[in-house]
Amino acid sequence: MAVAAPSQQLLCFSNSTTTRARRRPWHPTNTATFLNSSHNNKPRVSLIICSSSTSQSPEANAETPESCVNLGLSLFSKGRVKDALVQFETALSLNPSPIEAQAALYNKACCHAYRGEGKKAADCLRTCLRDYKLKFGTILNDPDLASFRALPEYKELQEEARLGGEDIGYSFRRDLKLISEVQAPFRGVRRFFYVAFSAAAGISLLFTIPRLFRAFGGGDDAPDLLETAQNVAINLGGIVVLVALFLWDNKKEEEQLAQISRDETLSRLPLILSTNRIVELAQLRDTVRPVILAGTKETVSLAMQKAERFRTELLKRGVLLVPVIWGEGREPQIEKKGFGLPRKAAAALPSIGEDFEKRAQSITAKSKLKAEIRYKAEVVSPAEWERWIRDQQKSEGVTPGEDVYIILRLDGRVRRSGKGMPDWQQIMQELPPMEALLSKLER
Structure with a gap:
């Protein structure tokens, strides 16, 4: 079971007489790694176990969000998932700090995943992504969420993260776009020329259309009708072609982002x-x-x-x-x-x-x-x-x-x-x- 916290802060847990079956760190919020990315030197967080001089049960410190999260982890290690859920919900009701809220929500999602409650797990993770800056890579990598990743709710959550937005944040999409730019380095250059040439054609069209009206009106100083019509047609055609190419490039980028997302899932x-x-x-x-x-x-x-x-x-x-x-x-x-x-x-x-x-x-x-x-x-x-x-x-x-x-x-x-x-x-x-x-x- 994973919990999250900023890379600059270490949380110290009391060591009770009963050793938990599995201890895992509070992960930093920037732990997403990608198959084709080159992000190195990621900060890491280690779990510090502080031994207390007097043996105390976890229940004795259940009045704080931190102790509720610790107690929930302890209960889960004993197979008491329902009781662990109660502790994580209690932690969320005690006005927790952002660190503690992220930890409680994330572990609550893991409990729901264990119970096969995909929608509840997705709701908790969505809140973590939106409000507490959880990296999607944590969800992608955590073996505790393997059962959740096989559910349709995970697919929906991943698709929302790939598209980005206010409801889930842009961090996952931003990481995908960085990989996409490495794989297709000239896409940005092409788009610049699409926009620049479209703007040039549009400006030219603004000056050509009045000339076309004058050509239709005739007169001694009227421009040649055929030549003016050809200029208008060239400008319009150029704008249509350039806009079509721009939209096509956008579509290809979305397909590439989806493929990168699948490749990342495959790699894990x-x-x-x-x-x-x-x-x-x-x-x-x-x-x-x-x-x-x-x-x-x-x-x-x-x-x-x-x-x-x-x-x-x-x-x-x-x-x-x-x-x-x-x-x-x-x-x-x-x-x-x-x-x-x-x-x-x-x-x-x-x-x-x-x-x-x-x-x-x-x-x-x-x-x-x-x-x-x-x-x-x-x-x-x-x-x-x-x-x-x-x-x-x-x-x-x-x-x-x-x-x-x-x-x-x-x-x-x-x-x-x-x-x-x-x-x-x-x-x-x-x-x-x-x-x-x-x-x-x-x-």
């Missing part, structure tokens, strides 16, 4: 390697080319069997098979003790406060991680994976739920996808070996 999806180590997909960047096989159990199993014939060649090309079975996400996949991933899984994931480069290296050295990858990985939180695949299908005009395969690049972005299962011989011809120059350029 967790996998189990052959050694039972749990990693995020982002941590495998530059190491493997994941090939996601989504379909019915029979179809995916058949595709996996066919891939066995080319196992050696696929390994040379860094292929990592990731099977996703439709409908598996609706089955209970994890022990319902805490949120999202099981405790061991959550401990294996890197800290949310780290920047991307540290996240990619936080579990172990690349060489050791590479040795743990054995051709196939299992998905964690299948419902999250299934929701991402369905979103990707919608964006490419494919009916959600059809059998598809998706090949990722070494840098984690989508290389290409197709209906049905892949032709492994074609994939071997398409993908260069890992030591080839083309593979180095793909990183």
Whole structure:
């Protein structure tokens, strides 16, 4: 369970005789990291545990917002989610500071997510984003919210954050636009020329229209009608074309922002390697080319069997098979003790406060991680994976739920996808070996 606070302030909690099963920091509000961003040197916050000289129960200090939040975390660690909710609501009723209010609301959302109350969780998170400057990256990265990220309410919240606005804030959209500008650096220049030339054509049109009226009126000093009409037509045509190009560029930017948002969601999806180590997909960047096989159990199993014939060649090309079975996400996949991933899984994931480069290296050295990858990985939180695949299908005009395969690049972005299962011989011809120059350029 995560809670948020400014990076310059550390909160000190009393250490009771009962140790909580899991302690997590109050995260700073600027912890969002992105797959293709280059924001480094992010401030980090560590949790300081202050041991008191006298042993006190959490209930003894329940009169302050801070102690209510601590008590709520303690109750949740014992599985008493309903009682934890009461404590977070109590904290919100005690005139909390912005830090305490953000913490109480965020953890209240985690409780609602655990109980499957997607709408209530989304309302709490929306308030955190709007009123308390919570970074959307915290919601995106927190394993405690894995169950919420598989719900339609999360999709709605993410779409609101991507579009930005008074109800949810512009921070997420601003971060997306920074990545978009890196990927399309000349879009701003093109827009400048669209606006400048449109303005020039408009000014010219203002002077040409009176001349056209004079040409229609005739007279000794009247301008040539045909020449004046041609000038008006050129100016009007130029304005129409430039405005159309401007609108087209805006549409392409929105599509790109949506794709970047999906790529960021994809990079945070967790996998189990052959050694039972749990990693995020982002941590495998530059190491493997994941090939996601989504379909019915029979179809995916058949595709996996066919891939066995080319196992050696696929390994040379860094292929990592990731099977996703439709409908598996609706089955209970994890022990319902805490949120999202099981405790061991959550401990294996890197800290949310780290920047991307540290996240990619936080579990172990690349060489050791590479040795743990054995051709196939299992998905964690299948419902999250299934929701991402369905979103990707919608964006490419494919009916959600059809059998598809998706090949990722070494840098984690989508290389290409197709209906049905892949032709492994074609994939071997398409993908260069890992030591080839083309593979180095793909990183």
